[in-house]
Amino acid sequence: MATDIMNFMTEEGVSFHLNTQIVGARDLGTEREILIRKGDSTVALRAKAVLIAVGRTANLKCLGLEEIGIGFERRRLKLDKRLRTTHPHIYAAGDVTGDYQFTHAAGYEGGVVLGNAILHIPRKVDYSFFPWCTFTDPELACIGMNEKMATAAGLEYTVYSERFMENDRSLAEGEREGKIKMLLDKKERLLGVQLLGPHAGDLLAEWVAVMNGGVRLSTLASSVHPYPTLGEINKKVVTDLFAKKLFSPRMRKALTLLFNLKGRACG
Known part of the structure; x- marks a missing residue:
């Protein structure tokens, strides 16, 4: 599917530079220049604007997690399947879970937290069939x-x-x-x-x-x-x-036998 998308976008004039490293950038006034390196060669790309889309990570630095003893890793809290932190009475949902960073994922996780923390209906997250x-x-x-x-x-x-x-x-x-x-x-x-x-x-x-x-x-x-x-x-x-x-050969053979028997019975 990814190859198909790339082909469609290439036909519309989009160029892809894969397995490259950005090594420099310059503001040329009316244009912006990006220097990319692939292997031993460096190429300069120019455009009117540059859009940086590098994803996002959960902001855990200013939450004071260490002070209250909540366990966390670099980009996520330590949670069980019920979305409880290392303090069982504190729950989490959304980007801090470190799983699917989608709005609908946060909504789903919020429902799990609501069931566990407020309604006391045990629920566990299951991302097996998550869209x-x-x-x-x-x-x-x-x-x-x-x-x-x-x-x-x-x-x-x-x-x-x-x-x-x-x-x-x-x-x-x-x-x-x-x-x-x-x-x-x-x-x-x-x-x-x-x-x-x-x-x-x-x-x-x-x-x-x-x-x-x-x-x-x-x-x-x-x-x-x-x-x-x-x-x-x-x-x-x-x-x-x-x-x-x-329409498999086996089914065709079975149907042929069935109709032959039916024909003999009618005859």
Whole structure:
């Protein structure tokens, strides 16, 4: 998916300089110059403005954590699964957890803290099927494992994919770029889904319910999605799985035998 995004952005005139180091910067008045080094060569890049996007880390320096004895590491507090600090009556949520630094992650963690600290309903955080979206054009949305993660975990998996160019709503709106990928393990259990395309973040919501709710893929395949909508791509990638089974040589052989027996009975 990352390669696809890079290709789309390259076509729009964006240049990528990977595995490089910034070694200098100058203000030239009407332009800014950045010096980058890759290997033994140094290149000067000029632009009207420079945007620095280096991420963020939790601000723990001024919280007085050492004075009250709350354990922490360089970028996060030490927490258990119930989001309790090393002082069990003090909880934490948001960027200080050091996990997913998203607004919706902070909201989820806040709910866990509320259940544990106020309502006294034991809850633990579980990020197994946590969704996230990168708002590029087209959008990239993911939940669960991707291929790299599945490989690192030593899992056997199969990938099913469907392109937006095969979706009628996507064609009608001129949004033909992107695809959906669904990863299944060897027992055909859902490992993860990645969407790259128009409104990918919105389309991922259905998969959030499927994965967190334990919904069977057959339920999704048999559900009716309104036509023409982008959401049909979710159903289509699942029906591809069952179509492969239905039209397999083994199934064709079984159906042939069945109809032959039925024909003899009718005769």
